[in-house]
Amino acid sequence: MTAHWFSVAIWRVSIWAFLLMAVLIPIAAFLVYGFFGVEGGSIVHALSLDNYVEVASDPVYRKVLGKTLRIAVEVSILCFVTGYIVAVFINRQRPALKYTLIFAVAIPLMMSYVIKIYSMRGLLGHTGFLNQFLIWIGLIDEPLSVFLFNLTAVRMTLVFALVPFSILTTFVGLERIPDATINAARDLGAGPIRIFWTIVLPLSFPSAVVGVMFTFVLSVGDFLAPELVGGVNGLTYGRLIFSQFGIAFNWPLGAALSLVLMVLSFAVIAVAGKLSNPRWLRREGP
Amino acid sequence: MPKLKFPMMAVCLATFAIGSTASAQEVRLLAFEGYADDAWRVPFEEASGCKVAVSYVGGVDEMFAKMAGSDGTDFDLVSIDTSLYPRYAEAGLLQAFDDQKLSNINNLLPAFQEVAAVQDGEKRLGIPIAWGSQGLIYDADELSDAPTSWGAMWDPENAQRVIALDDSNNNIVMAALYLGFDDPFDLTDEQMVQVRDKLIDLKGNLLSYYAGFEDGVAVWESGAATMMLSMGEPQLGQLRERGYNAVYSIPKEGAVGWLDTWALSAGAGDLDCAHAWADYSLRPEVGEVLNSKYGYGPTTMEAEGLDYADNLVWLKPVEDMDARVRLWNEVKAATK
Amino acid sequence: MDLILDELGKCYGSTWVLKQINLTIGSGAFFSLLGASGSGKTTLLKAIAGIEMPDQGRIVHGETDITSHPMEKRPFNTVFQGYALFPHMTVFDNVAFGLRVKGQRGGVLKKSVTEMIDRVGLSDRIHAFPAQLSGGQKQRVAIARVLVCEPRVILLDEPLSALDAVLRGQMQRFLKELHRDLGLTFVFVTHDQDEAISLSDRICILNQGRIEQVDTPDALYHAPRTTFVAEFIGLNNLFQMDDNGDTEFGRAATPHSGSNVLTIRPESVQVGETHARLKSRAVLTDRRFHGDNTLLTFRTATGREILVRRPGRGDTIELGEETILGFPDCDCTVIPGAGPR
Numbered sequence: 032m033t034a035h036w037f038s039v040a041i042w043r044v045s046i047w048a049f050l051l052m053a054v055l056i057p058i059a060a061f062l063v064y065g066f067f068g069v070e071g072g073s074i075v076h077a078l079s080l081d082n083y084v085e086v087a088s089d090p091v092y093r094k095v096l097g098k099t100l101r102i103a104v105e106v107s108i109l110c111f112v113t114g115y116i117v118a119v120f121i122n123r124q125r126p127a128l129k130y131t132l133i134f135a136v137a138i139p140l141m142m143s144y145v146i147k148i149y150s151m152r153g154l155l156g157h158t159g160f161l162n163q164f165l166i167w168i169g170l171i172d173e174p175l176s177v178f179l180f181n182l183t184a185v186r187m188t189l190v191f192a193l194v195p196f197s198i199l200t201t202f203v204g205l206e207r208i209p210d211a212t213i214n215a216a217r218d219l220g221a222g223p224i225r226i227f228w229t230i231v232l233p234l235s236f237p238s239a240v241v242g243v244m245f246t247f248v249l250s251v252g253d254f255l256a257p258e259l260v261g262g263v264n265g266l267t268y269g270r271l272i273f274s275q276f277g278i279a280f281n282w283p284l285g286a287a288l289s290l291v292l293m294v295l296s297f298a299v300i301a302v303a304g305k306l307s308n309p310r311w312l313r314r315e316g317p
Numbered sequence: 318m319p320k321l322k323f324p325m326m327a328v329c330l331a332t333f334a335i336g337s338t339a340s341a342q343e344v345r346l347l348a349f350e351g352y353a354d355d356a357w358r359v360p361f362e363e364a365s366g367c368k369v370a371v372s373y374v375g376g377v378d379e380m381f382a383k384m385a386g387s388d389g390t391d392f393d394l395v396s397i398d399t400s401l402y403p404r405y406a407e408a409g410l411l412q413a414f415d416d417q418k419l420s421n422i423n424n425l426l427p428a429f430q431e432v433a434a435v436q437d438g439e440k441r442l443g444i445p446i447a448w449g450s451q452g453l454i455y456d457a458d459e460l461s462d463a464p465t466s467w468g469a470m471w472d473p474e475n476a477q478r479v480i481a482l483d484d485s486n487n488n489i490v491m492a493a494l495y496l497g498f499d500d501p502f503d504l505t506d507e508q509m510v511q512v513r514d515k516l517i518d519l520k521g522n523l524l525s526y527y528a529g530f531e532d533g534v535a536v537w538e539s540g541a542a543t544m545m546l547s548m549g550e551p552q553l554g555q556l557r558e559r560g561y562n563a564v565y566s567i568p569k570e571g572a573v574g575w576l577d578t579w580a581l582s583a584g585a586g587d588l589d590c591a592h593a594w595a596d597y598s599l600r601p602e603v604g605e606v607l608n609s610k611y612g613y614g615p616t617t618m619e620a621e622g623l624d625y626a627d628n629l630v631w632l633k634p635v636e637d638m639d640a641r642v643r644l645w646n647e648v649k650a651a652t653k
Numbered sequence: 654m655d656l657i658l659d660e661l662g663k664c665y666g667s668t669w670v671l672k673q674i675n676l677t678i679g680s681g682a683f684f685s686l687l688g689a690s691g692s693g694k695t696t697l698l699k700a701i702a703g704i705e706m707p708d709q710g711r712i713v714h715g716e717t718d719i720t721s722h723p724m725e726k727r728p729f730n731t732v733f734q735g736y737a738l739f740p741h742m743t744v745f746d747n748v749a750f751g752l753r754v755k756g757q758r759g760g761v762l763k764k765s766v767t768e769m770i771d772r773v774g775l776s777d778r779i780h781a782f783p784a785q786l787s788g789g790q791k792q793r794v795a796i797a798r799v800l801v802c803e804p805r806v807i808l809l810d811e812p813l814s815a816l817d818a819v820l821r822g823q824m825q826r827f828l829k830e831l832h833r834d835l836g837l838t839f840v841f842v843t844h845d846q847d848e849a850i851s852l853s854d855r856i857c858i859l860n861q862g863r864i865e866q867v868d869t870p871d872a873l874y875h876a877p878r879t880t881f882v883a884e885f886i887g888l889n890n891l892f893q894m895d896d897n898g899d900t901e902f903g904r905a906a907t908p909h910s911g912s913n914v915l916t917i918r919p920e921s922v923q924v925g926e927t928h929a930r931l932k933s934r935a936v937l938t939d940r941r942f943h944g945d946n947t948l949l950t951f952r953t954a955t956g957r958e959i960l961v962r963r964p965g966r967g968d969t970i971e972l973g974e975e976t977i978l979g980f981p982d983c984d985c986t987v988i989p990g991a992g993p994r
Contacts, residue, residue: 069639091646091647094650095650152535152539155539156538156540157538157541158539158541174541176477176524176540176541179539179540180536180540211733211735211737212737214702214704214724214733214737215731216739217723217725218702218704218729218730218731218733219730219750219754219798219799219802220725220726220751220754220755220802221725221750229750233741234741258526258528259528259532261525262524262525262526263520263523263524263525263526263649264520265525265526266646266649271646271650274645274646275642276382280378280381280382280385281639311740311783311784312740312784313784314785
C-alpha cells in the first residue's frame with residue numbers, strides 16, 4: 032500500500048518535472064530573454080521593453096507577420112480541402128486497401144523535411160518533372176522558371192509536406208462514423224450530398240480540425256521552405272526569427288519575435304481545441 | 318561580461334549535454350566546406366590519432382552565433398577570416414596558439430607569416446590557411462558580352478536569371494562597391510540608405526537568394542540562372558562540373574577578398590589535437606588540394622590562376638553588424 | 654398495402670444467407686422476424702430496408718416492385734439496432750431530419766416535430782444531445798425520428814435488445830400502443846421469442862436463412878409444423894412415432910403414414926393418475942420453482958427426459974420418487990414427415 036503510494040508519487044513528480052524542464056522553463060526563458068538587450072555581440076541582462084517596442088513598431092515585422100499568416104491560412108485551407116478529399120476517397124476503399132493507403136500516406140511523415148523541399152525543387156525546377164511533362168504534352172516549347180522561387184512554390188511545398196496530417200486526422204474522424212449513422216440518414220431519405228454536408232462533415236470536423244491546427248502551426252513557423260523555394264520574396268516570420276538567433280546573434284529580439292508567434296500559435300491551438308470538442312461530444316448537458 | 322546562465326542553460330540543455338563533452342583525442346572543427354577535405358583529414362587521423370569532427374556552416378554570422386551560443390566550448394578550432402578577429406576577441410571566444418607545437422609554421426609564405434589582423438602583440442591568434450574572393454560568376458554561353466561591372470546584376474536583360482548569396486554583409490559590400498563608396502566596411506547612415514534602396518532595387522532582377530555553396534549551385538541549376546554573386550571560387554568548379562561554361566570574374570569596382578585562418582577556441586578541449594590539426598593544414602599537399610580542388614589561394618605556395626589579389630577589397634570589421642542585419646532583413650522583407 | 658417478398662435470396666460469396674424467402678406482410682400488421690443469431694433475420698430486414706440488395710427474387714409493395722429502389726426512395730423507415738441517432742444533433746434536429754429532407758421548413762416543421770417529441774414523452778429533453786440521454790430516451794428519439802416521417806412501414810431492428818428488463822417491458826407496451834393507434838405496418842426483428850409472441854400478430858421463424866413457419870403466435874405454439882419450431886418456441890417434449898402410430902410409450906390414437914414426430918407441451922402432461930393410452934413410469938430428477946409454476950424433470954426407464962410444468966408449487970412428489978406420466982391424445986401434436994431423429 033505504502034510502496035504503491037510511493038511509486039505513484041514518484042511518477043507524478045517525474046512527469047511534472049519533465050513538463051517543467053521541457054515546456055515551462057524554456058517558455059519562461061523566452062519570456063525573460065525578450066526583456067534583455069544586445070550590445071557589441073553580447074547579451075546585456077538589463078530589463079527593458081525595447082524589444083517588444085521594436086517588434087510592435089517596426090513595419091518590417093508587421094508586414095512579414097501578415098504575409099506569413101496569410102500563407103499559413105492559405106496552406107491550412109488547401110491542406111484541409113485536399114486532405115478531406117483524399118481521406119474520403121481512402122475511407123471508401125475495401126479494408127485491406129484502405130489501411131495500405133493510409134500507411135502510404137503516413138510514410139512521408141518519417142522522411143526528412145529538407146529532402147522533401149529539395150524534391151519539390153526537383154519537381155518544379157527548370158529541368159524538373161513539371162517542365163518536362165509540359166514540354167512532352169506540347170503545352171510549352173521551352174522550360175519555364177515560373178514554378179519555382181515564388182510564394183506559390185512555398186504554398187505547394189508546404190501543402191505537399193503537411194497534407195498527410197490533414198489526411199490522417201480526417202481519416203480517423205471519417206472512420207469513426209458508423210455505417211448505421213449514414214444508413215439512418217439514407218433511410219430518412221437523404222441523398223449523398225445532404226449526407227455529406229449534414230452528417231459526414233460535422234461528425235468528422237472535430238478530428239479534421241486537429242489536422243488544420245497542425246498544418247497552421249507548422250507552416251506559420253516554417254522558415255526552410257520559404258528560404259529554399261520562396262525566391263527573393265520568401266522572407267517569412269520564422270526566417271526573421273532565425274536571422275536573429277542564427278545570424279545576428281540577437282537572442283533577446285529573437286525571443287520577443289518568437290513570443291508573438293507563440294501567442295498566435297497558442298490561440299490557434301485553443302480555438303482548434305474548442306472546435307475539436309463540441310458540445311455534442313460531452314456528456315453533461317442542459 | 319555578466320552572464321545569467323540559468324535561462325540559457327534551460328534553452329540549450331540538450332546542446333550542452335551533447336556538445337560540451339569532448340572526448341579525448343578529438344578535434345572539433347567549425348568550418349566552411351573545403352577546410353577539412355578527406356584528402357588530408359584521413360591521413361591526419363591516421364598520423365595523429367586524433368578523431369576529426371566537423372560542423373559545416375553556410376555563413377560567417379551563423380558561425381559566430383554557434384560559437385557565441387556555447388562560449389566556444391562546442392568547438393576547438395574555427396575557420397574565420399581576418400576581419401572577424403575583433404568580434405571574436407571582444408566576445409572572449411579565442412585563445413593564442415603555442416608556436417612550439419606548430420612545426421610547419423615556417424611553411425607560410427612571407428606575406429602570411431605575421432598578418433597584423435591575427436596577431437595580439439607577440440601572441441599568434443590565427444593561422445592563415447587560404448584566401449579567396451567573392452566575385453561574379455556568369456555563364457559565358459548565355460551572356461553575349463562578358464560583364465565587367467557589378468551593374469550587370471541590375472541589368473534588366475538578365476532579369477530573373479541572377480541569384481545572390483543570402484548574406485547581409487556580402488550584399489551590402491557589393492552594393493557599396495558598385496555605388497563607388499570609399500570604404501564599403503564603414504558606411505555612413507546616408508550611404509546605408511542608398512545601399513538599401515539599391516539592394517531592394519536588385520530584388521526585381523533576382524530569381525532567388527541561396528544559402529551556401531552547394532545550394533547556390535542547386536538554385537543555379539533548377540532556376541536556370543546565368544549570373545551570381547558568388548560565395549567564392551569553389552562554386553566555379555562545381556558549376557563547370559555540371560557542364561556550365563561558367564566564368565569567374567572580379568568586376569572593375571572590385572570584389573570582397575578574404576583570408577581565412579584557423580583560430581583556437583577559448584573553450585577548446587584537446588589542445589594538442591587542435592594544434593596538430595592546424596599544423597597539418599600547413600603541409601604543402603593541403604595547399605595543393607585547396608588550390609586545385611576548391612580554387613582557393615593557399616598560404617604556403619604561390620597560387621595557380623589566382624592573379625587578381627590586387628583587385629580585391631580585403632575584408633575588414635564593419636561599423637555596426639546589427640545595423641547591417643537590420644538593413645538586410647528590411648531588404649528581404651521589401652516586396653518587389 | 655401489403656409487402657410481398659417473392660423468392661428472395663441473398664448470398665455472401667458462395668454461402669446463401671437467405672434462401673427462397675416468400676412472405677406476405679399484411680398492411681397494418683405487427684409482424685416479427687424471429688430467429689437465433691445467424692438465422693438471417695437482420696439480413697432480411699436490411700433487404701427490405703434497401704441497405705442490402707438481394708441477389709434473387711423481388712420485393713413488392715402494393716403494386717410497385719421496389720427491388721431496385723435505393724433505400725432513400727423506399728416508403729419505409731427503420732429504427733436501427735443501437736438507435737443510430739445523429740450525435741451532433743439535438744433531439745429536435747434528429748426528429749426534424751427526415752422532414753427537412755422532404756423540404757419542410759419553419760412553423761409547420763416545428764409543430765410536427767414538437768408534437769412528435771411530446772408524444773414520445775421527451776418534451777423536456779428537446780435541446781439535449783444524444784450523448785446526454787438514457788438508453789430508453791434514445792430509443793424514443795429513434796422511434797420519433799421515424800414516426801414523424803409517416804412511413805407506410807416501420808422496420809425495427811432489435812430495438813429493445815440494449816434495454817434492461819423493466820425498461821424493456823415499458824417500451825414493449827409503448828410500441829404496442831403506438832401500433833394500435835397508428836395502424837401502420839411494423840416489421841420487427843428480434844431474437845427474443847417472449848417479446849415476439851406477446852407483441853406480434855404474425856411471426857416468421859427463420860432458421861439458417863430459410864423460413865421454418867409463418868403463423869400467429871398461438872398457432873406457432875400449439876401447432877408447430879417443424880420440429881425446429883416445436884423446440885424453438887417454448888419448452889416441449891418430442892417423441893418419435895412410426896407409420897403405425899407406435900411410440901416408445903404405446904400406440905397413439907391417430908396414425909399417420911410415414912415416420913412422424915409427436916409433441917406434447919410440459920403443461921399437458923398428466924402426473925400420477927392417467928387414463929391416457931400413451932403413458933410411462935418415470936422418476937423425478939429435478940424440480941425448478943418459477944413462482945407461478947414449477948418445472949419438473951422426469952426420467953423414464955428408457956432413459957428419456959420428460960419436462961412437466963405444474964401450476965404453483967407443483968405436485969407433492971419427492972425427488973427420486975417414481976410415478977406415472979400420461980400423454981393424452983387430444984393434447985398431442987403430430988408433426989408429419991419429420992423423419993427419425
